[in-house]
Amino acid sequence: MPEVSSLLINGCVLIISAIWIMLPAYLPNSVAAASGGGMPVDMGRCYRDGRRILGDGKTIRGFLVGVSAGILVGLCEIVVESAGIVSFIPPHSIICVFTLSIGSLLGDMVKSFFKRRMGIERGGEWILVDQYDFLAGALILTLLFDWQWIISTITIPLLIAILIITPLLHRIVNIIGYKIGVKKVPW
Ligand code: CTP
């Protein structure tokens, strides 16, 4: 059945492409969880509702190390792409590497701000939003600074693949992080 096998191959290519393209946005989250600690971004301050602005789960070190890891992996990907090794995947731009990484953890922080306003404590689960915050942040920031890259790279099938893969990958990585003791909760 050639149709079925070609469908499978196309599906695999789509999944691998989606992970490869979004890696600079995916990596900062895990690296922040593994490296976070120290001074929180909000410096321990509270908002006017008496709750923390962001909470102890958003630290300066986690942000900086996480973003750096995303940028570094993105730049490595560009090197690999310019060598023509992964010719079936559209290449990253320098700008998108930065906006995907920074936007990812900015989105995560914006999410935490609204979590605190809703009275959800640090580490409490906000279903779906916890899974898509960094993707939304990464795509929105990239749209603002390099919309040409978005238009030429994120096709509709790729977008659908990214939307399906992101929460699954987030869940799997968080369960691994929880098991190896990097994360306090498996979400
Ligand atoms: N982390 C960090 N700095 C960041 C983002 C994450 O130090 N900017 C670390 C924190 O140790 C955090 C962990 O990564 O606990 C997991 O991140 P996340 O699940 O986003 O934070 P939560 O602790 O769940 O906090 P929140 O409820 O605000 O999402």
Ligand code: MG
């Ligand atoms: Mg969390």
